[in-house]
Amino acid sequence: MKVVLDRERCTGHGRCFSLSPDVFDCDDVGFGVVVVDEIDVADGADGADLAEQATNAAENCPESAIRVEA
Amino acid sequence: MTAESVTAPPMSTERRCPVVNFDVGEPRPVGAYIEELGRLREQAPIMWNDYANGFWMLLDQETVREAFQTPEVFCSDATIFTAPEPNWHWIPTMENPPQHTQYRHVLNPPFSPRAVKALEPEIRRAAVETISAFVDRGSCDFVPDFATRFSTRVFLAILGLPQEDTERFVAWVEAIFAGFGGGEEAMAAMAVAQQESHDYFVALLESRKRDPLGEDDFFTALLHSQVGDRPITDEEFVNIADVLLLAGLDTVKSQLGYMFLHLAAHPEHRRRVVTEPAVIPGAVEEYLRAFSIVMDGRKLAQDVEFHGCPMKKGDMVMLSVPSASRDPREFADPDAINFDRKANRHVAFAAGPHRCLGAHLARHELAIALEEWHRLIPDYVAVETDALRETGPQLGLDSLSLRWEVPS
Numbered sequence: 369m370k371v372v373l374d375r376e377r378c379t380g381h382g383r384c385f386s387l388s389p390d391v392f393d394c395d396d397v398g399f400g401v402v403v404v405d406e407i408d409v410a411d412g413a414d415g416a417d418l419a420e421q422a423t424n425a426a427e428n429c430p431e432s433a434i435r436v437e438a
Numbered sequence: 439m440t441a442e443s444v445t446a447p448p449m450s451t452e453r454r455c456p457v458v459n460f461d462v463g464e465p466r467p468v469g470a471y472i473e474e475l476g477r478l479r480e481q482a483p484i485m486w487n488d489y490a491n492g493f494w495m496l497l498d499q500e501t502v503r504e505a506f507q508t509p510e511v512f513c514s515d516a517t518i519f520t521a522p523e524p525n526w527h528w529i530p531t532m533e534n535p536p537q538h539t540q541y542r543h544v545l546n547p548p549f550s551p552r553a554v555k556a557l558e559p560e561i562r563r564a565a566v567e568t569i570s571a572f573v574d575r576g577s578c579d580f581v582p583d584f585a586t587r588f589s590t591r592v593f594l595a596i597l598g599l600p601q602e603d604t605e606r607f608v609a610w611v612e613a614i615f616a617g618f619g620g621g622e623e624a625m626a627a628m629a630v631a632q633q634e635s636h637d638y639f640v641a642l643l644e645s646r647k648r649d650p651l652g653e654d655d656f657f658t659a660l661l662h663s664q665v666g667d668r669p670i671t672d673e674e675f676v677n678i679a680d681v682l683l684l685a686g687l688d689t690v691k692s693q694l695g696y697m698f699l700h701l702a703a704h705p706e707h708r709r710r711v712v713t714e715p716a717v718i719p720g721a722v723e724e725y726l727r728a729f730s731i732v733m734d735g736r737k738l739a740q741d742v743e744f745h746g747c748p749m750k751k752g753d754m755v756m757l758s759v760p761s762a763s764r765d766p767r768e769f770a771d772p773d774a775i776n777f778d779r780k781a782n783r784h785v786a787f788a789a790g791p792h793r794c795l796g797a798h799l800a801r802h803e804l805a806i807a808l809e810e811w812h813r814l815i816p817d818y819v820a821v822e823t824d825a826l827r828e829t830g831p832q833l834g835l836d837s838l839s840l841r842w843e844v845p846s
Contacts, residue, residue, distance in 0.1 A: 379793040382551055383783070386719070397546040398798060427781040430789045431507070 369407040370437040377433035388421035459488040465827040475761035490520040493754035499768040506789035512736035519735035519756040544663045554798045564591035565810035580838040589690040598655045610635045639679035692834030696729035702820035721777045722804045727784035730763040731833040818842035
């Protein structure tokens with residue numbers, strides 16, 4: 369799974385790094401930064417958890433700035 | 439039930455949408471605005487409202503979000519939808535990109551998640567101090583006693599202003615917001631309060647020039663900031679201070695009112711806040727969604743056909759966030775208050791470049807208010823709720839009487 373954050377669309381709501389702190393972080397001014405951009409969904413419990421975090425962030429971004437691609 | 443909600447509103451062939459006459463300022467029973475705007479939304483996503491100067495209303499999540507994200511069409515030259523030609527200018531609220539971006543570049547850092555996190559101890563202190571004034575009384579009027587005072591204390595803390603000025607700011611905020619939509623006397627008092635608070639910030643500017651504090655002092659950093667490639671002006675400094683007062687206080691106060699009205703009446707939700715602190719961030723997010731308070735305004739910068747409607751340059755538009763946030767196309771079971779809601783991409787803090795500067799601060803304030811209040815007062819009821827009224831266009835309660843048992 370690839371995780372992509374479109375910086376042009378990001379306006380710093382902060383939902384991604386609040387909800388999914390293992391996949392996203394925030395920069396100094398509060399815009400999102402992808403920390404894990406490739407997730408091996410088959411990598412046991414950790415992989416499944418990261419995948420869920422990534423999907424959750426995508427579903428909660430008001431700007432639709434986050435894409436997860438299989 | 440009002441006439442406009444019983445039958446479907448008439449269609450306008452000119453505007454290619456239904457037409458209503460809906461006074462968005464008048465007092466209504468609490469909850470009536472969301473109910474009525476939701477009823478309209480289910481009839482059409484866009485309507486023309488004949489009230490006052492006349493304006494478009496965007497009612498669902500799709501149109502509201504798109505308008506927020508398209509500032510080159512839906513611009514901020516005017517943001518009060520009943521005032522298309524304002525004789526005031528608010529920075530950064532009424533700026534458009536690219537100038538808007540330059541101002542946000544200055545303002546985003548002191549309101550960033552990291553900056554707000556560092557303020558947490560002071561926010562907690564503000565909550566506890568505010569509650570301690572009435573905790574032993576067994577009763578309060580939540581809005582002035584807690585919501586206004588707590589939000590004012592936090593406002594002063596983040597801006598590096600003295601807590602001793604709390605009562606002065608409370609009085610100004612109350613006078614200013616009673617003036618919006620009030621009669622002549624209320625508007626006169628509002629003008630006085632706006633002048634006095636403005637003068638305070640003018641004096642503050644001079645004080646920081648004479649005796650600058652460190653760069654982690656908000657107004658010192660603002661004084662030394664660059665807007666684009668040139669220094670900020672005195673006018674911009676005071677304008678921004680005036681706007682922060684307008685934007686940052688009444689909103690938090692209003693949001694707290696709706697949250698505690700709901701919690702007072704829902705012991706199961708309250709029990710979870712008391713016993714499961716991990717639920718609080720989700721609860722805050724759900725309250726922001728379900729009780730979105732802002733009806734925002736934009737002005738058409740150009741002619742556009744927007745979802746079939748022929749909008750003309752200069753038309754005003756009302757973005758009905760309260761009904762967008764209850765849109766069943768976006769939110770499953772939208773009228774349910776579900777602290778565990780998984781997908782919650784509400785636009786209570788707007789979207790696009792004008793995304794609320796204070797969103798991170800607001801979230802922290804609301805979460806800490808829930809924590810600290812329920813630690814001290816876990817059980818309470820609201821009384822005389824039939825008399826409660828909300829007024830638009832920014833929804834809010836003026837009063838909320840709460841009662842609880844005090845250990846003897």
